[in-house]
Amino acid sequence: MNTVLVIEDDIGIQKQLKWSLSDYELVFAGDRQQAMTQLRRYEPAVVTLDLGLPPDPANATEGLACLSEILSALPETKVIVLTGSTDNNHALQAIALGAYDYYQKPIDADVLTIILQRAFKLAQLEKENHALRASSQQQADIIGNSEVIQKACRTVEKIAPTEITTLLLGESGTGKEVFARAIHKQSRRADKPFIAINCASIPENLLESELFGYEKGAFTGAGKTTLGKIECANGGTLLLDEIGDMPLSLQAKMLRFLQERVIERVGGRSEIEVDVRVICATHRDLQEMVAQQSFREDLFYRVSEIVLRIPPLRNRGHDIIIIAKALLHRFNQEYKTQIQGFTECATNAMLAHSWPGNIRELQNKLKSAVILAEAKFISADDLNLRAGQSPVKMQTLRQIREQAESEGIRQAYMLSSNNLSKTADLLGVTRPTLYALIDKYKLYDLRSADADNGNALPS
Numbered sequence: 001m002n003t004v005l006v007i008e009d010d011i012g013i014q015k016q017l018k019w020s021l022s023d024y025e026l027v028f029a030g031d032r033q034q035a036m037t038q039l040r041r042y043e044p045a046v047v048t049l050d051l052g053l054p055p056d057p058a059n060a061t062e063g064l065a066c067l068s069e070i071l072s073a074l075p076e077t078k079v080i081v082l083t084g085s086t087d088n089n090h091a092l093q094a095i096a097l098g099a100y101d102y103y104q105k106p107i108d109a110d111v112l113t114i115i116l117q118r119a120f121k122l123a124q125l126e127k128e129n130h131a132l133r134a135s136s137q138q139q140a141d142i143i144g145n146s147e148v149i150q151k152a153c154r155t156v157e158k159i160a161p162t163e164i165t166t167l168l169l170g171e172s173g174t175g176k177e178v179f180a181r182a183i184h185k186q187s188r189r190a191d192k193p194f195i196a197i198n199c200a201s202i203p204e205n206l207l208e209s210e211l212f213g214y215e216k217g218a219f220t221g222a223g224k225t226t227l228g229k230i231e232c233a234n235g236g237t238l239l240l241d242e243i244g245d246m247p248l249s250l251q252a253k254m255l256r257f258l259q260e261r262v263i264e265r266v267g268g269r270s271e272i273e274v275d276v277r278v279i280c281a282t283h284r285d286l287q288e289m290v291a292q293q294s295f296r297e298d299l300f301y302r303v304s305e306i307v308l309r310i311p312p313l314r315n316r317g318h319d320i321i322i323i324a325k326a327l328l329h330r331f332n333q334e335y336k337t338q339i340q341g342f343t344e345c346a347t348n349a350m351l352a353h354s355w356p357g358n359i360r361e362l363q364n365k366l367k368s369a370v371i372l373a374e375a376k377f378i379s380a381d382d383l384n385l386r387a388g389q390s391p392v393k394m395q396t397l398r399q400i401r402e403q404a405e406s407e408g409i410r411q412a413y414m415l416s417s418n419n420l421s422k423t424a425d426l427l428g429v430t431r432p433t434l435y436a437l438i439d440k441y442k443l444y445d446l447r448s449a450d451a452d453n454g455n456a457l458p459s
């Protein structure tokens with residue numbers, strides 16, 4: 001049942017509303033202070049507000065102040081202002097301040113119900129729109145349409161809302177940190193810190209104090225109490241990158257933190273509780289390290305409650321080209337160049353290369369190609385790749401067809417200036433078919449950009 005906050009000091013009207021709006025859960029407030037308490041407690045999508053509130057019920061001053069306070073606390077709230085029958089000016093003032101609608105007393109339950117229904121419908125649409133934008137934004141960093149990447153993205157969507165400790169496995173440069181950020185962004189911790197620490201890049205003797213912090217005087221040079229990365233991530237997410245490189249001496253302390261979610265700063269005596277979601281990443285074979293006793297078995301099971309394998313770039317088929325195009329666009333902007341694309345030889349060479357350094361290697365090659373290229377199209381030579389071989393990885397006919405379809409949709413979309421109706425016309429399909437294809441290939445950014453153009457999304 002939808003909740004409506006009714007801000008009304010007249011007990012008679014409160015009762016009348018309770019009786020006539022039985023389809024809603026009504027919560028009441030008689031003045032501004034109570035209103036704000038109820039607002040924080042219930043976060044209702046819709047509020048009705050009587051402008052004549054105590055201590056000055058004959059005027060609208062308190063009601064208008066209450067309206068401003070509501071909208072600055074929860075700007076999405078739909079506030080329906082209830083006014084006296086001759087109170088047109090105040091009603092307009094309220095609309096100018098951001099009220100959703102106004103309604104003149106005496107109350108007619110049928111009319112008010114219609115206004116409420118519309119307000120809830122709009123609130124619901126806005127919420128869905130935000131979610132859609134957020135999800136296309138969140139996945140926007142992980143570029144790629146290949147089956148393996150889409151599967152990994154689906155796993156991210158499933159694990160993000162949980163608190164499970166995730167282990168990201170993948171070769172160097174495959175995007176483990178990008179995936180860790182995607183999990184964070186889609187979790188309830190999204191507006192809290194995301195802190196990453198690379199266990200391999202910090203000298204063994206410093207890693208403990210980097211992670212756990214230290215008290216003033218804990219060692220020579222410890223001039224003031226300093227928080228470690230774990231405490232800095234409190235409320236948010238901590239990425240322990242290259243966990244396989246964590247020295248054995250520190251692994252026991254890390255295990256205790258993961259089990260009990262308490263830490264002790266170096267040189268400290270008290271236990272500090274922390275609320276941190278942990279994601280670990282490594283390119284090492286942890287199971288092999290357990291077998292060789294260089295990684296604690298109990299820690300291994302703790303960090304790998306769920307394992308997500310990030311596929312190497314060479315297994316992502318045509319994604320190589322999609323990522324290369326996205327990077328080219330970025331570098332064109334960064335270096336103010338106008339390279340238009342890749343020669344056919346360069347495309348084949350990229351598909352044939354085994355990319356041991358994965359996306360980082362692709363980035364580096366492209367960056368220097370963009371800076372050094374002398375023509376409008378980047379050649380295999382510019383990329384320092386051997387030209388002309390055919391792709392190493394054979395794809396099934398279905399994969400080839402799906403990739404072509406998804407690329408064709410993007411091309412038509414670009415040609416029709418980001419307008420989905422025109423895209424559908426260009427492709428010779430109906431709008432519903434196009435939407436179904438966009439869903440199938442998860443091209444959600446097309447939908448949200450189209451909404452920006454003022455076109456309605458299908459329900």
Ligand SMILES: Nc1ncnc2c1ncn2[C@@H]1O[C@H](COP(=O)(O)OP(=O)(O)OP(=O)(O)O)[C@@H](O)[C@H]1O
Pocket residue numbers: 141142143144170171172173174175176177178179241281283323359360363
């Ligand atoms: N799918 C992707 N699309 C575009 N860029 C990506 C993608 N995945 C990763 N990148 C980029 O590639 C680079 C390497 O990614 P990242 O640092 O996440 O890899 P990693 O696996 O954590 O590497 P390492 O193991 O060396 O720490 C980053 O600049 C990142 O922005």
